[in-house]
Amino acid sequence: MVEWLIEPLGFAFVVRGLIAGLLAALACATLSAFVVWRGMAFVGSALAHAILPGIVVAYALGISLFIGALGAAILAVAGIGLVSRRGQLREDTAIGVIFAGFFALGIFLLSRIVSYQDLSHILFGNILGVARGDLVAMAIVVAIVLLGVAASFKELLVTSFDPAHAVAIGLSPDLLRYGLLMLLALTTVVAIQTVGVVLVLALLVTPGAAASLLSRHMGRIMAISVGFSVVATAVGFYASYYWNVASGSAIVLTLTSFFLVAWIANRIARRASYVS
Amino acid sequence: MTLNRLNYGGTCHIPPIPHTAALAVQGLSFRYPGTTVETLEGVDFTVTPGERVALVGPNGAGKSTLLKLILGLEQHNRGTISVYGNPAHQCLHRVSIVPQRSSVDWRFPVTVRQVVMMGRYVHLGWFKRPKSEDRDRVQHSMEMMEITDLAHRQVGELSGGQQQRVMLARTLAHDADLMLMDEPLNHVDISTQELIFHTLERLTTAGKAAIVSTHDLGILTVHFSRAVFLDHRVIADGPVREVLTPETIAAAYGFVFHRDYHGVPADSAQPHGHYGGDHG
Numbered sequence: 004m005v006e007w008l009i010e011p012l013g014f015a016f017v018v019r020g021l022i023a024g025l026l027a028a029l030a031c032a033t034l035s036a037f038v039v040w041r042g043m044a045f046v047g048s049a050l051a052h053a054i055l056p057g058i059v060v061a062y063a064l065g066i067s068l069f070i071g072a073l074g075a076a077i078l079a080v081a082g083i084g085l086v087s088r089r090g091q092l093r094e095d096t097a098i099g100v101i102f103a104g105f106f107a108l109g110i111f112l113l114s115r116i117v118s119y120q121d122l123s124h125i126l127f128g129n130i131l132g133v134a135r136g137d138l139v140a141m142a143i144v145v146a147i148v149l150l151g152v153a154a155s156f157k158e159l160l161v162t163s164f165d166p167a168h169a170v171a172i173g174l175s176p177d178l179l180r181y182g183l184l185m186l187l188a189l190t191t192v193v194a195i196q197t198v199g200v201v202l203v204l205a206l207l208v209t210p211g212a213a214a215s216l217l218s219r220h221m222g223r224i225m226a227i228s229v230g231f232s233v234v235a236t237a238v239g240f241y242a243s244y245y246w247n248v249a250s251g252s253a254i255v256l257t258l259t260s261f262f263l264v265a266w267i268a269n270r271i272a273r274r275a276s277y278v279s
Numbered sequence: 280m281t282l283n284r285l286n287y288g289g290t291c292h293i294p295p296i297p298h299t300a301a302l303a304v305q306g307l308s309f310r311y312p313g314t315t316v317e318t319l320e321g322v323d324f325t326v327t328p329g330e331r332v333a334l335v336g337p338n339g340a341g342k343s344t345l346l347k348l349i350l351g352l353e354q355h356n357r358g359t360i361s362v363y364g365n366p367a368h369q370c371l372h373r374v375s376i377v378p379q380r381s382s383v384d385w386r387f388p389v390t391v392r393q394v395v396m397m398g399r400y401v402h403l404g405w406f407k408r409p410k411s412e413d414r415d416r417v418q419h420s421m422e423m424m425e426i427t428d429l430a431h432r433q434v435g436e437l438s439g440g441q442q443q444r445v446m447l448a449r450t451l452a453h454d455a456d457l458m459l460m461d462e463p464l465n466h467v468d469i470s471t472q473e474l475i476f477h478t479l480e481r482l483t484t485a486g487k488a489a490i491v492s493t494h495d496l497g498i499l500t501v502h503f504s505r506a507v508f509l510d511h512r513v514i515a516d517g518p519v520r521e522v523l524t525p526e527t528i529a530a531a532y533g534f535v536f537h538r539d540y541h542g543v544p545a546d547s548a549q550p551h552g553h554y555g556g557d558h559g
Contacts, residue, residue: 160389164434170351
């Protein structure tokens with residue numbers, strides 16, 4: 004068993020893959036509780052897709068994927084804000100329009116610029132294809148995300164719970180929301196490496212959702228989310244190595260099974276408290 | 280949102296100007312962007328320290344809007360608002376709000392203690408963690424509102440009355456000089472209502488000012504010395520006994536009151552139109 008676990012770690016590229024996966028799990032799970040409780044699943048999904056053109060352009064120009072992704076994310080968020088600001092259209096409508104447009108642009112550029120092999124890696128992730136330089140960039144980004152959440156934790160709490168009070172004490176809920184969206188964009192770029200654009204949403208929503216079924220305390224929800232994500236990533240990693248399945252699908256399926264278990268546990272607990 | 284509103288946690292050293300009103304509103308007009316109707320039109324009134332004022336009017340009269348303008352949640356078009364002699368929003372710690380229940384996300388996973396601690400944020404600002412002084416104040420506020428045993432519960436699990444006690448405890452922790460409350464008595468049990476008023480009475484006796492919006496006319500006579508009737512403009516303002524007349528109520532709630540002139544019992548007077556609020 005131990006041998007089975009250790010064997011893959013003899014290769015540097017495999018170790019890099021595992022570290023990259025764990026970094027992505029950490030960042031996603033940290034944000035997951037806020038995504039779930041602030042109702043940001045749709046905008047999270049939209050952002051994950053909207054950064055595609057930025058990544059393709061950065062890839063083609065040979066610059067950092069993070070810069071490309073962040074640029075696209077800023078444009079998308081600004082576009083959503085601009086379209087929905089005057090109240091003529093609901094925000095989710097604006098998100099839907101911008102998200103689809105950006106994603107289509109990304110696919111268009113992909114098909115013109117890069118090969119199908121690269122396309123499948125961006126869409127579905129390739130945990131065993133992480134370069135050394137990528138890993139350093141990912142670690143820096145994850146550190147920014149964790150520090151960002153830690154530094155603004157109490158402000159995120161108050162703007163989520165009671166925006167009127169937040170404004171009254173001089174905070175801008177919009178500013179925090181945009182900050183959170185930027186952290187989401189950064190996290191998404193990291194996670195694309197392991198699960199790809201299509202399944203990033205699962206890493207952002209499922210851990211927080213599963214954890215919320217087990218606790219009503221924000222700190223604990225975040226801790227449980229991180230635990231679930233890290234274990235699921237490890238499972239996905241070994242599945243990918245030994246059975247040659249797409250790492251993203253294995254990670255997300257593991258997370259989904261955690262969610263099911265949490266859901267059943269929650270149902271049983273509620274029934275028990277109802278009976279007693 | 281203007282940038283001068285982003286002074287979260289910025290310590291305010293401007294002292295309250297002595298012998299000035301806790302709140303002075305002059306010629307205040309406001310219209311929501313994209314609408315043609317003035318929500319507030321030339322509103323004037325002042326509140327002195329130690330006063331407990333009821334802001335009365337039907338739903339849609341502009342009560343919440345007025346409170347939002349005082350807080351700076353919306354920018355007014357005309358007029359001035361000053362708090363203890365200084366422009367409003369200059370010293371954010373001086374004004375606190377118990378918002379309307381519907382503007383709070385009660386399901387968000389925060390504990391009672393965390394919510395009460397939010398009252399201290401205005402004194403903390405970015406990157407600062409609560410100190411022992413803040414924790415003591417939070418503890419004391421929870422004791423005053425009799426919710427210490429609920430400290431670790433998630434606020435969404437509580438009853439309406441308990442939730443409102445949490446919000447009042449937060450206002451106590453905020454330690455503001457002017458307390459605003461937007462319909463704090465909706466879905467609140469009688470004992471909580473009594474506790475809220477008892478606490479308000481203690482605080483106003485100590486020199487703080489409070490403005491409580493309500494559409495419940497019943498509580499006026501018991502708990503307030505002064506009422507401001509609002510229906511886009513100030514319809515009546517004065518001691519409750521003087522302003523709580525059938526005529527003012529009729530004017531505020533938008534129906535014509537027919538005073539009977541034959542000495543017939545008052546119940547023969549038929550109000551026209553619909554009564555906007557609900558009796559508590």
